[in-house]
Amino acid sequence: MNQFFDNMPAPTVTVTATTVSTHPWREQQTTIGSFAAINDTQLTTEASGIVNNILFDNATSVKKGQLLITLDASVDEAELRRLESVAELAQLELRRYQRLFKDKNISESELKRKESEAKQAIAAVDSQKARIEQKALTAPFDGIIGIREVSLGQLIAPGTAVATLTSVTPIHLNFTLPEQQLSTLKNGQTVSATISAQPDEVFTGKVTAISPVVTPSSRSVDIQATFDNPDAILRSGMFARVSLDQGEETQNVLLAPQSAIQFNPYGNAVFVIQAQDDALTVQQRFVQTGARRGDMIVIKDGLQPGDRIVTSGLLKLRNGSNIKISDNERVQPSEDLDPNVVNQ
Structure with missing residues (x-):
């Protein structure tokens, strides 16, 4: 029994294999x-008020300057009309004082006072117009607006989030x-x-x-x-x-599947296939590897173009092992430089 086991031939190992060759490579x-x-940005309003118009649909494209929502500004518009009347009266008074000053019937200080009052009235009108503009929200840039967070008739405060606008x-x-x-x-x-x-x-x-x-x-x-x-x-x-x-130059390098490499602390190795007495055997050979990409790795030294190497079943091999190369393509490891994994 001992003699039988001592002389028992090693079993043939079924593996997959590939032939190494050169390929164009850019770092x-x-x-x-x-x-x-x-x-x-998250769109917000500058003023408080009741929402009376929503002029956009959720998740749609909008253009810069497009009106999105408006708040009730009836009270502010009434105040604007009053201020415009005050400014118009101030302008009439100013023109009358300018004629009186021209005829030397009033002093220069009185004219300056009327000019100041007219400017203040105009500034009050401009301030009220700006306050009314704050009741309207417009898109600050082109983009896609998100889901609105306000409703018609809702009373909102300054800074209330209306929707998110994103440029794409x-x-x-x-x-x-x-x-x-x-x-x-x-x-x-x-x-x-x-x-x-x-x-x-x-x-x-x-x-x-x-x-x-x-x-x-x-x-x-x-x-x-x-x-x-x-x-x-x-x-x-x-x-x-x-x-x-990383560079503009394309070089021809020797590539091998990463599955063919035994990565060891003392050095990386491959099993090279050799024909011997009508049988296939393997011989371990150390190689120097380089950059990796996808399923492939650069071989800097240790192999020559045309060498056949084992790509799977490495753990069952040792120097001189007899092998049989599987012809089942389904078990052949991938050799893609840019693999894409699709979730099933």
Whole structure:
């Protein structure tokens, strides 16, 4: 029995395999970020009053200067008419005093007093007009207005929230990168972003702001990019996966699936497939790896184009193990540089 087990042949291991080859490669830095509106404000009124008109629909586009709500201003308008009458009378008195002064029937100080009274009357009219304008709320910029928070006939106080107005075109993307990447950053760099709502579409923007300081707690720098967003697909608060080009030159590098690498403290290794006596065996080989992207990793040293390596089943292998390569494509690990995970 001992002799049988000592001479028992090692079982053949079923694995998956791939052939390493060169691919175009551009250095990229990946991170995550959030979209933020360039303008985003909670609309409030400056004056108190009763709401008598609501002139917008929930979640619709509005233009800058568009009238949104009006408050009852009947008392203020009546006061305005009174002040306009006072100002008109003050102007008549001023013209009469100007004629009297011209004929030297009054002193200059009396004329100055009437001029001051006329100016005060006009200022009172302007002040009342401004007070009436505060009873009307207009959009400060183009955007999409949210759900209204007031109703017709409601008495509201100054500062009462009416609705939220958010601009969507263009839109900012805020993200951070390690301070080691600061020397490679510059305004105008291309930024690519994907969102969960449309995982197959890549949105492109430009870096428009780089923070002048590094956050001490995380040793990272804040970066802001701007996206045109003409179709308003990107919305404030959306999560984004961000890719930032680190150079303009595209190089040909040797790529291998990350699933083929044994990551060890003493060095990374792969199992290279060799043909021996009409059988397939594997030989472990140490490799030097580089940057990663998606399912792939750069191989700097240790492999040559055309080498076949094992991509799954590594834990069952040792030097000289006999293998059989599975022809089931469903068990083949992915080799995508830009994989998108879709929740099912």
